[in-house]
Amino acid sequence: MKVVSRFDKLVKDADGQAQWLFAILQSVHDGVLVIDDCEVVRLVNPEYTRITGVKENEIIGKRLRDVRPNALLPETLKDGKVRTGVYRKEGSNEYVVDMAPIVVHGQVIGAVSVCKGLTEVHKLTQELKRNKERLNELKRTVYSIYRATYTFAHIIGHNDKIKEMIRIAKRAAESDLPVLIMGESGTGKELFAQAIHQEGPRAEHPFVPVNCAAIPAALLESELFGYVEGSFTHAKKGGKIGLFELADGGTIFLDEIGDLPYDLQAKLLRVLQEKTIRKVGDTHERRIDVRIIAATNKDLRQLVAKQYFREDLFYRLHVITLHLPPLRERKEDIPLLAHSIIQASGGGGQRPVCSISQAAMALLQSYDWPGNIRELKNVIDYAICMTDGMEIDLHHLPPSIMKDPEVFRSSTSIQPLRKMLEETEKRLIVEALRQFGTDVQGKKQAAKELGVSLATLYNKLKKLGISEDLPSSAPNG
Ligand SMILES: Nc1ncnc2c1ncn2[C@@H]1O[C@H](COP(=O)(O)OP(=O)(O)O)[C@@H](O)[C@H]1O
Numbered sequence: 001m002k003v004v005s006r007f008d009k010l011v012k013d014a015d016g017q018a019q020w021l022f023a024i025l026q027s028v029h030d031g032v033l034v035i036d037d038c039e040v041v042r043l044v045n046p047e048y049t050r051i052t053g054v055k056e057n058e059i060i061g062k063r064l065r066d067v068r069p070n071a072l073l074p075e076t077l078k079d080g081k082v083r084t085g086v087y088r089k090e091g092s093n094e095y096v097v098d099m100a101p102i103v104v105h106g107q108v109i110g111a112v113s114v115c116k117g118l119t120e121v122h123k124l125t126q127e128l129k130r131n132k133e134r135l136n137e138l139k140r141t142v143y144s145i146y147r148a149t150y151t152f153a154h155i156i157g158h159n160d161k162i163k164e165m166i167r168i169a170k171r172a173a174e175s176d177l178p179v180l181i182m183g184e185s186g187t188g189k190e191l192f193a194q195a196i197h198q199e200g201p202r203a204e205h206p207f208v209p210v211n212c213a214a215i216p217a218a219l220l221e222s223e224l225f226g227y228v229e230g231s232f233t234h235a236k237k238g239g240k241i242g243l244f245e246l247a248d249g250g251t252i253f254l255d256e257i258g259d260l261p262y263d264l265q266a267k268l269l270r271v272l273q274e275k276t277i278r279k280v281g282d283t284h285e286r287r288i289d290v291r292i293i294a295a296t297n298k299d300l301r302q303l304v305a306k307q308y309f310r311e312d313l314f315y316r317l318h319v320i321t322l323h324l325p326p327l328r329e330r331k332e333d334i335p336l337l338a339h340s341i342i343q344a345s346g347g348g349g350q351r352p353v354c355s356i357s358q359a360a361m362a363l364l365q366s367y368d369w370p371g372n373i374r375e376l377k378n379v380i381d382y383a384i385c386m387t388d389g390m391e392i393d394l395h396h397l398p399p400s401i402m403k404d405p406e407v408f409r410s411s412t413s414i415q416p417l418r419k420m421l422e423e424t425e426k427r428l429i430v431e432a433l434r435q436f437g438t439d440v441q442g443k444k445q446a447a448k449e450l451g452v453s454l455a456t457l458y459n460k461l462k463k464l465g466i467s468e469d470l471p472s473s474a475p476n477g
Pocket residue numbers: 154155156157183184185186187188189190191192337373374377
């Protein structure tokens with residue numbers, strides 16, 4: 001059965017149609033004024049009054065020219081031309097007017113002017129300006145929080161491999177291509193990522209690091225891409241901005257990319273290909289401009305072979321790849337690194353420490369450094385804390401790196417026999433005291449184990465300058 005609407009009933013006769021059009025004119029948000037072909041005003045709607053300040057009873061039935069001598073609408077009536085965007089100002093009312101003839105059966109029977117108030121446009125413009133200022137302020141805040149601090153000047157190393165990596169990284173900084181940085185933990189992956197960001201055109205924009213392994217998989221998507229209001233229970237009002245959006249204009253550093261869940265890998269691929277993101281629960285995509293630098297200490301190729309990592313994403317990321325060597329493969333850089341770490345820690349209210357004894361350096365160079373430069377840094381910081389002289393010596397180093405006796409056979413540690421013996425004596429006494437304690441009972445036990453009398457032990461402690469505040473445990477790496 002056909003439903004007859006109120007609309008159908010009304011517009012079926014001419015009178016009804018007029019009523020219908022009149023009702024529309026009453027409710028539109030533009031001011032409307034109509035004159036007939038004798039220039040007499042036949043209609044104004046409430047919006048016209050609101051915008052121009054001219055009341056209906058002041059104008060209806062009168063010749064427009066008589067009421068408003070500057071009106072242009074009679075011209076339109078005469079020449080039949082459309083006029084748009086004519087600016088008008090009446091007192092404090094500002095508006096723009098579009099004018100057109102009304103043509104029926106090829107004859108001009110009147111003219112209509114449609115006006116839009118500018119006061120509102122001004123207000124909106126002001127609001128837009130304020131919002132833009134706030135947005136810029138927020139962007140500055142984001143930048144102050146997510147800011148890279150390291151540059152290439154902070155990367156230390158004379159080793160050929162590391163020099164080659166610095167050369168490639170500098171090239172990468174000039175481009176906007178994705179960079180993949182591989183290397184064991186503590187080899188400087190984040191340091192390189194920051195330097196690449198700082199050297200490139202995005203330096204004045206945020207550098208946002210994300211550890212993909214540290215964020216629970218269930219949260220990672222909304223952390224990375226954000227969500228819209230009401231997308232799930234407990235979703236925050238107003239939604240949430242994701243890290244990709246925070247990084248807009250800058251760089252996102254995806255650390256431990258090998259731990260990115262498989263379904264999110266597809267989303268990341270989309271970001272790389274389309275340069276768009278979609279928030280959780282959102283119906284549309286948003287454009288973003290973010291450079292991606294990813295890092296991993298895993299063998300990504302192997303993860304691809306085992307189908308833990310998407311091959312297409314791997315090849316997308318594998319454009320510029322840096323392989324950072326472990327510290328044990330660039331031991332020649334250890335003295336340089338150690339001295340720079342000492343120098344950097346000098347300002348922090350510590351006593352100035354100027355040097356490292358030959359034996360201590362030999363030990364540092366003989367150790368394998370599974371935690372790489374991060375571990376070296378911890379060891380040096382520990383030693384600085386333990387020393388009270390001007391020199392870091394063997395017994396200031398944490399026991400965790402003492403295990404390797406290689407140092408005493410190493411050709412780099414050749415030195416006068418007496419000094420060598422002293423160092424060894426010192427090391428053994430320190431180890432024994434660590435084991436048994438520095439109280440009298442501990443010393444007695446240590447002397448017994450070392451095969452000397454208690455008096456000899458006391459003499460040696462004095463002669464070798466061994467402090468009794470012995471470090472007892474290693475810092476964690
Ligand atoms: N070549 C280097 N020169 C100086 N410091 C370095 C170098 N490589 C790493 N470091 C320092 O070692 C620590 C670990 O570096 P980081 O970039 O966090 O390693 P990763 O991200 O590979 O675990 C940081 O304090 C960093 O400043």
